[in-house]
Amino acid sequence: MSEFKADKIKKVKDALTTCTMCGFCKAVCPSFKSIGWDSAVSRGRMIITYGLLTGDLKADDSVVENMYTCTTCADCVRRCPSNVDIVEVIELCRSDLVESGHILPKHKAVAESVLKYDNPYSEKVSVVKTLGIEPRKAKIGYFAGCTATYREKKIAAASLSILKKLGADFTTLDEVCCGSVLQRIGVDEKESVRLMEKNVEAIKALGIETLILSCAGCYRMFKIEYPKFVDVPFKVLHMAEFLAKQDLKLKPLGNVKVTYHDPCHLGRHCKVYDAPREVLKKFPEISFKEMKFNKSASHCCGGGGGVRSAYPEEAKDIAGTRLDEANFADVIVTTCPFCVANLTAAAGDRKVKVIDLTELVDGSL
Numbered sequence: 463m464s465e466f467k468a469d470k471i472k473k474v475k476d477a478l479t480t481c482t483m484c485g486f487c488k489a490v491c492p493s494f495k496s497i498g499w500d501s502a503v504s505r506g507r508m509i510i511t512y513g514l515l516t517g518d519l520k521a522d523d524s525v526v527e528n529m530y531t532c533t534t535c536a537d538c539v540r541r542c543p544s545n546v547d548i549v550e551v552i553e554l555c556r557s558d559l560v561e562s563g564h565i566l567p568k569h570k571a572v573a574e575s576v577l578k579y580d581n582p583y584s585e586k587v588s589v590v591k592t593l594g595i596e597p598r599k600a601k602i603g604y605f606a607g608c609t610a611t612y613r614e615k616k617i618a619a620a621s622l623s624i625l626k627k628l629g630a631d632f633t634t635l636d637e638v639c640c641g642s643v644l645q646r647i648g649v650d651e652k653e654s655v656r657l658m659e660k661n662v663e664a665i666k667a668l669g670i671e672t673l674i675l676s677c678a679g680c681y682r683m684f685k686i687e688y689p690k691f692v693d694v695p696f697k698v699l700h701m702a703e704f705l706a707k708q709d710l711k712l713k714p715l716g717n718v719k720v721t722y723h724d725p726c727h728l729g730r731h732c733k734v735y736d737a738p739r740e741v742l743k744k745f746p747e748i749s750f751k752e753m754k755f756n757k758s759a760s761h762c763c764g765g766g767g768g769v770r771s772a773y774p775e776e777a778k779d780i781a782g783t784r785l786d787e788a789n790f791a792d793v794i795v796t797t798c799p800f801c802v803a804n805l806t807a808a809a810g811d812r813k814v815k816v817i818d819l820t821e822l823v824d825g826s827l
């Protein structure tokens with residue numbers, strides 16, 4: 463008996479019959495590089511999914527581990543010559559595992575927090591109360607997201623400060639978790655749709671025409687996932703896209719060596735590569751150098767897909783590789799609070815500083 467529900471079987475079967483088992487994905491998979499087992503590479507995960515589908519394999523702890531050590535970075539999707547959407551297969555497999563009761567304790571706690579408090583951090587104070595700015599009618603809405611509100615607070619503060627300095631007609635909003643956490647873990651789709659509806663209603667109620675986000679994960683949700691489930695009657699911009707269009711009067715950065723890390727959710731998932739680089743070019747003096755693996759070939763920070771909460775050692779290991787790749791830089795700029803958190807935690811006493819683009823801009827504006 464297959465673990466899969468009938469409505470998902472066709473998508474999974476199509477992907478599995480397209481995969482030629484060539485192993486090209488092995489060359490790029492960060493979880494494979496960290497763990498070293500073929501079961502922890504995209505191809506291995508396809509074989510596990512096939513076993514679950516045919517019923518030859520039963521979901522046990524090792525199956526769960528191999529499906530959840532994937533960071534959903536999508537580098538395998540880029541590399542796959544057969545265009546298999548491996549991340550989609552992995553996430554479909556995850557949702558079936560959760561449905562049949564196979565959920566990691568850390569993920570269970572995170573999911574319960576989202577269901578109870580509308581954020582993954584068990585924070586009892588709402589986003590607007592935490593940010594300290596009451597919502598009002600305005601053309602621009604700033605969606606801070608849970609991580610910039612409750613953990614990487616400097617990013618939300620810098621974003622709000624930039625909007626003030628630019629004289630934008632903006633507001634905060636009564637936001638709840640964007641739903642990314644539940645989708646990545648594979649929790650009941652109805653719950654993420656409930657969050658989507660709540661957010662869209664809050665945005666519409668304020669007459670917001672453009673929504674600006676500083677989190678790559680939230681941005682992917684509003685840009686790619688929300689339209690699959692709800693009507694999105696407003697423009698969605700990442701802060702980097704918004705800033706790229708502004709006339710910014712920035713102070714020179716001086717002799718600081720800067721590089722840029724593409725978050726997987728902003729880059730490979732949403733194809734936003736140029737905007738952050740255009741913003742960096744607006745600095746009158748900047749010593750900028752790309753990392754060897756950049757844009758669509760960028761390497762993952764290691765924190766996504768629920769890996770940081772469930773497998774912190776793997777998240778740290780993958781982040782260490784990314785930090786090594788930036789060993790020429792004084793500052794790694796990125797555009798996602800989750801990447802900032804994971805790279806910073808792994809940096810330890812390295813001299814490199816990891817900051818969000820909003821912080822860099824706000825400090826020079």
Ligand code: SF4
Pocket residue numbers: 480481482483484485486487488504505508541542543544545546548
């Ligand atoms: S690269 Fe694509 S076709 Fe090749 S093994 Fe990986 S998933 Fe299958």
Ligand code: SF4
Pocket residue numbers: 490491492493494503504507531532533534535536537538539548549
């Ligand atoms: S999404 Fe990333 S971590 Fe997951 S299987 Fe593909 S390359 Fe590996």
